[in-house]
Amino acid sequence: MAASPSAKAASPSPSATKSAAATHDLLSELPIPAGSTPWTANTNALMSRVAFVRAFYVQSAWTNEEGLYLRRGYVSGVQEGWINENGSQQSVTIARFATAAGAVSAYDDLTSSYKQESKPTTQLSDPAVGGAGVIDPTLDKLGNARVEIAAHIGDYMIRVIEFTAVTPDPTHAKELMLAQYDALKNVA
Secondary structure, three states, X not given: OOOOOOOOOOOOOHHHHHHHHHHHHHHHOOOOOXXXXXXXXXXXXXXXXXXXXXXXXXXXXXXHHHHHHHHHOEEEEEEEEEEOOOOOEXXXXXXXXXXXXXHHXXXXXXXXXXXXXXXXXXXXXXXXXXXXXXXXXXXXXXXXXXXXXXXXXXXXXXXXXXXXXXXOOXXXXXXXXXXXXXXXXXXO
């Protein structure tokens, strides 16, 4: 939001400086690999709470999740996806909360939903980031199986999804998660 012309210039507080740096880093932490094609829905912009929830959840969950994200202290989020040269697709979602407790709550809720998925979906752990996820070999309506991993660090929750037409292998999703996690270590 722009300051009014009559507003006094002031030095940002340390927390405001940290917040601005974290917001900047949140956008810069979504590098699309060279040779990949960005999804047309990518915005390369921070998402409001409502926009984030509507991108992250099915419509029947919007009202409930918008309230939960408000109580968790949602600050901002980003979601970007791309198609790799081999035809697989990857998506990264990062949500920032006012406190680490908000990120943990969102992570716990998401990983709890993974535990409710039925076979042939299998549970996945990612010890490098303390994350959890699922491998689902069932092809969706677009002909893709998926690997999905979530983790949290500081005020951030991260979700990585890889879609593939072949048997899902969590290796690339774990590598992408570790890269996102490590990049956010410095701002969390």
